[in-house]
Amino acid sequence: MDRRGFVKSSAAVLCALPVLPATHFVPVKTNDEKAPLWLKALVQQNDLGVASLRSLQVKDTNSKDFGGLMDAFDILNPHSTAALIQWGACALFSSSSRFYKSAQLLDEINVAVLYLIRTQHEDGTIDLLSTNFHSTPDTGFLVKRLAMAYTLLDKSGTADVEKVLANLKTFLLRAGTALSTGGIHTPNHRWVVTAALTKLNERWPNPAYTARAEQWLAEKIDIDKDGQYNEKSTFIYSSLTDRLLITIANGLNKPELLDAVRKNLNMTMYYVHPNGEIVTDASGRQDKAVIGTLENYYYPYRYLALKDQNGEYAAMCEMIEKTAGLKIGGFLDYFLSDTSLWNELPATKLLPLNYIRTFPNSGLVRIRRNERDCTLIANNPVWFTFMKGNAVLQGMRFASSFFGKGQFQAEKIVQHGNVWELTQKLEGPYFQPYPKEQLPDDGDWDKMPRNVRPQSEIQLLETKVLVRETENGMEVEIATSGTERVPVALELIFRAGGTFTGISKIENTKDAWLLKSGAGSYSVQKDTITFGHGTGSHKNISLRGALPAMDAPTVYLTGFTPFRHVVRFS
Known part of the structure; x- marks a missing residue:
């Protein structure tokens, strides 16, 4: 790869902070010839983040929160505080950083570490204030990166760094005790804790660390x-x-x-x-x-x-x-x-760039043709997406007013040659009088569960979706059978930012449109998705039992059962 060209292409986003969606690299002038240009670009970007974090630190020495940092909700927390230590260590270590060996930044990192120690529980854990308390896994998230920060600080050569290292070691070793015994919530937490123990063991070998790591890895x-x-x-x-x-x-x-x-x-x-x-x-x-x-x-x-x-x-x-x-x-x-x-x-x-790939364990089918792709999804009310360059159909949904449970989703995707099939079968029963011999004495409805009542007048609705690849895109066929005169609505949910043609706005809605007939189009920059043909038998787009409309421009096709319609995307 031409690394120099890669870096030079990115000067436009120098002013973006790391917490913002910057999209390119920038060149950096420096006397340090060891690090590659792309890494120096990241260091310069990190400097902007460090500057931003420093402005959020509590500087009042009389405050119990001295040294801590707030999140976006003005809540002091260990994670924001640890970010200053992590990013600051990168800056102190990097000779291309404007904070290289900065005494002032080192002092700010030190009081941030002391804040972490004050907020650390006696068992060695910290809290994730949005949800988890005395949390071993959230402690692990911090320890993994703070152990790396410890190494960078140690190698930075910054004057008086030893005082920070001593304090940070206190926090990390206390956390190591928690990581050696504490529990987890989710599958990835096992590897978070194990990786944190691994980093601690690299620096301060301890049989308790490796023994606990082996316990998790045994799974x-x-x-x-x-x-x-x-x-x-x-x-x-x-x-x-x-x-x-x-x-x-x-x-x-x-x-x-x-x-x-x-x-x-x-x-x-x-x-x-x-x-x-x-x-x-x-x-x-x-x-x-x-x-x-x-x-x-x-x-x-x-x-x-x-x-x-x-x-x-x-x-x-x-x-x-x-x-x-x-x-x-x-x-x-x-x-x-x-x-x-x-x-x-x-x-x-x-x-x-050109493939059909099925992932059965994830219930996913991926179809890509260079700048055009499609995803089919099982066990999801959004079961079809279509992308053409920057123009994005981010979801397709189908619903019916069938006993308040007509939101379509299929348990699996079945392939028949070059056709993918998704199906759903629904029943809408009515219920007969409760068996006399089982009637409660007090007439309490909750003591008469429906599963005991005989059913009658059972209504059935089966929906079948067939998806095919065409020469220029994809074709989706939707067909229902069973109960008649059920209102249905098909949603084509697009990503915001484009322009439509061929559709009409549905009155009294924020961003809902109807494709009554013919074809519509959706364009973003030079990319256009064409879709159709349309059908619009009614304007009821808030069917009972259907999911709420998404906050995105949505085109509706509507009708009644028995419903059979084909929509092509190109």
């Missing part, structure tokens, strides 16, 4: 045949697990753990939208259906691209640099701590 890595971890959290926790397993593999000499990382990285190459965003529709965590790029994967891809001399991983790094840019600066401490990551990437190989 084996929760990765399926698709290459996905249990939580299926492609934006947040899958990449986190990759980074943690690399740490554990290195620190505990367990190279076999890298096989799970490779398996996940191989899968992730097929989870990339044409604009560099990652597919999140099947996530089981809070990142479900969020819009995100792949900056969180940059470190594992770069680490294994260099270790394995893997050209596809190198190409993924290139793609992430172009589409996520400075957002990889959130992992600056990783890059500063391991100089092998400064090496040039191997020659790139072509990434998969």
Whole structure:
């Protein structure tokens, strides 16, 4: 890769903070010839973040909160405070930073560490004030990165750094006690705790650390045949697990753990939208259906691209640099701590851009044709997405007014040749008088459960969705059978920011439109999605039992059962 060209392409976002969605790198003039230009760019970006964090620190020495930092809700908390220590350590260590060996920043880091010690519980844990208290895993999240900060501070050569190291060691060793005994909530928490123990053990060897790590590792890595971890959290926790397993593999000499990382990285190459965003529709965590790029994967891809001399991983790094840019600066401490990551990437190989790929364990089908792609999703009310460059249909939903339970979603996706089928079968019964011999004496309705009552006049509604690939896009056919005259509505949910043609606004709505007939289009910059044909038999778009409308421009197609309609996207 032409690293110089990569850096030079990015001068426009110098003023962006790391906490903002900066999208390119910037060149940095420095006398330090050891670090590559891209790393110096991240250091300069980190400086902006350090400056921002310093302004949020409590400076009143008489305050009980002295040294702490607030979050966006003005709540003092250990995580914001730890961020100053983490980012500040990177700055003190880096000769290309304007805070290099800064005595003032060192003092601010020291009082931040003292704040952490004051807020640390006697058992060694800290709180995640939004949800978890006396939390071992949240302690692990902090310890992993603060142990790296300790090493960077130690190697920085900053005058009087020993006082900070002594205080930080106090916090970390107290936390180590908690990590050696405490419990977890979620699958990834096991690897958070284990990685934190690994970093502590590298610095202060302790049999209790390795014994606890081995206990968690004995449960084996929760990765399926698709290459996905249990939580299926492609934006947040899958990449986190990759980074943690690399740490554990290195620190505990367990190279076999890298096989799970490779398996996940191989899968992730097929989870990339044409604009560099990652597919999140099947996530089981809070990142479900969020819009995100792949900056969180940059470190594992770069680490294994260099270790394995893997050209596809190198190409993924290139793609992430172009589409996520400075957002990889959130992992600056990783890059500063391991100089092998400064090496040039191997020659790139072509990434998969034309494919049909099924991930049965995640209930996902991915179809990509260069700048156009489609995702089918099982067990989800949004079961179809379509992207063409920057124009995005971020969801398709179908609902009926069928006994308040007509929101369509399919348990599985079944492939028949070049057709994918999603089905749903619903019943709407009525209930007969309660069996006389079981009637309660007091007439209490709650003592007469419906499952005991005989059913009658059972209404049935089956919905079948067939999806096919066409020469220029995708075709979706929806057909219902069973009860007649049920109102239905099909939602085409687009990402905000584009312009429509061929549709009409539904009165008294924020951003709802009707495609009565013919074709409509949605354009963003030079990219256009054409969709149709339309049908609009009614304007009832808030069907009883359907999910609320999304906060996005939505085009509706409406009708009544029996409903059969074909919509083509190109």
